Amino acid sequence: MDPQTFVRLSIGSLGLRIPLAASKAVRAEIHSASSPCLCEIRLRGFPVQIASVPLISSPGATLDPHSIASSFYLEESDVKALLAPGCFQAPHTYLEITVFTGRQGSHCGVSSRKQQIGTFRVRVGPEWGEGKSLLLHNGWIGIGKNKQEDGKPGPELHLKVKLDPDPRYVFQFEDETALSPQIVQLQGAIKQPIFSCKFSRDRRGSQLDSMSNNYQSSFANGNDHECERKGWRVMIHDLSGSAVAVAFMATPFVPSTGCDRVARSNPGGWLILRPDSSGSTGWQPWGRLEAWRECGGSRDHVCCRLHLLTESQEGQGLVVSEMLISADKGGEFSIDMDRQQAPTAGGMMPVPSPQSSGDFTSLAPPIAGGFVMNCKVNGEGKSSKPLVQLATRHVTCVEDAAVFMALAAAVDLSMVACRPFRRKAKKGGHHHSL
Numbered sequence: 001m002d003p004q005t006f007v008r009l010s011i012g013s014l015g016l017r018i019p020l021a022a023s024k025a026v027r028a029e030i031h032s033a034s035s036p037c038l039c040e041i042r043l044r045g046f047p048v049q050i051a052s053v054p055l056i057s058s059p060g061a062t063l064d065p066h067s068i069a070s071s072f073y074l075e076e077s078d079v080k081a082l083l084a085p086g087c088f089q090a091p092h093t094y095l096e097i098t099v100f101t102g103r104q105g106s107h108c109g110v111s112s113r114k115q116q117i118g119t120f121r122v123r124v125g126p127e128w129g130e131g132k133s134l135l136l137h138n139g140w141i142g143i144g145k146n147k148q149e150d151g152k153p154g155p156e157l158h159l160k161v162k163l164d165p166d167p168r169y170v171f172q173f174e175d176e177t178a179l180s181p182q183i184v185q186l187q188g189a190i191k192q193p194i195f196s197c198k199f200s201r202d203r204r205g206s207q208l209d210s211m212s213n214n215y216q217s218s219f220a221n222g223n224d225h226e227c228e229r230k231g232w233r234v235m236i237h238d239l240s241g242s243a244v245a246v247a248f249m250a251t252p253f254v255p256s257t258g259c260d261r262v263a264r265s266n267p268g269g270w271l272i273l274r275p276d277s278s279g280s281t282g283w284q285p286w287g288r289l290e291a292w293r294e295c296g297g298s299r300d301h302v303c304c305r306l307h308l309l310t311e312s313q314e315g316q317g318l319v320v321s322e323m324l325i326s327a328d329k330g331g332e333f334s335i336d337m338d339r340q341q342a343p344t345a346g347g348m349m350p351v352p353s354p355q356s357s358g359d360f361t362s363l364a365p366p367i368a369g370g371f372v373m374n375c376k377v378n379g380e381g382k383s384s385k386p387l388v389q390l391a392t393r394h395v396t397c398v399e400d401a402a403v404f405m406a407l408a409a410a411v412d413l414s415m416v417a418c419r420p421f422r423r424k425a426k427k428g429g430h431h432h433s434l
Contacts, residue, residue, distance in 0.1 A: 002187055003167035003392045005131045006075050008370060011041055012068040015158040017056040041070045042096045045081060053099055063158055068338040073371060079129035094121040099157060117155050118143030136161040171388045177412045183405055195236050195405055202231035229253035229417045234409040236402045245402035246273045247410040253417040260421045267292040268417055270410040274403045285309040286403050288317060291414035300327040302418045304411055327380055333411045334374035375408040377415055386412045
């Protein structure tokens, strides 16, 4: 399997200090503000990212060289777009880090009371697309808006900006998951078959070894109220026909009391399995995916939460990702060990960095973190052909990739399983189940 070229642009080791020689006005302004300060990190074509910047008061303080505050992932087309001049745009594109004082609010992370301290910029160059490691900046630099009138130095920002190669394998389901499609690897315009995907539904919810292979066309046509939302399974087979991963509903998707949706208090659950590493014909747990429907405002979301499990652990395990996906428009489910955020809490969720796709629970050096996988799916009522990207460093064999295909299938089918349940028209009727 040949990977596609990606690079990771990381910004970390952040800190803000005020030189002793700075004016009293500058020192008073920043020290009177809430600490830590905040920064907005901007790169054209990407969402603005917000990170905290600790205030460094001790001259001898050292900053963690491995800490990552923000990261962007760029493929070749992204770099070309950044280098291409556009209408009404500056001739050059920059990565901009703007530091503010002010309290962190509930909207976009920054309140309206913020005051700008200064900005640091790094120009985007052709070398960004070469797929090589490149240290763009590391150390302290002045970021005052302008030179102080009295000639004294202003605030200084410490940061490390680095480009690292981040090659990925890219896979796509050639049809809807429920139609048992083939899974191909994308290499430019070339599609290479890698896996086959077999969906089945057993209304009895029996065990894996006795699952039914019956498929109802009503599911494929969107008549999901005809089906039961239990006993769904997806088997991933390699080109030889051997089963190399499986995802099945371990907990049915059912409406919570008093409503027509799968709620956070009682989520549906998938168990992701891989072949037993001992060489036997059995299976061992790899992960558990929980999913439910979040209602808020004018739009609903499906929340997916992934727990990684050890061989002897089928309980809660270690949470490595929890993401909201628009029920209407679809979106992405990602595992990124540098950037984990609990959507309902609005704060960062620290997790250990992974060693491999089968061993996320062991602590690894911070440098081993970063992007692991993402899966793009469509929203309700739209044909979905999941697109999956995997970091090559987490794939040492075909089985490593297969378990992520099973996870992607479970995420995609959860969008269907979390649809609102329909009620029968007559009084006293029960919910239709999918």
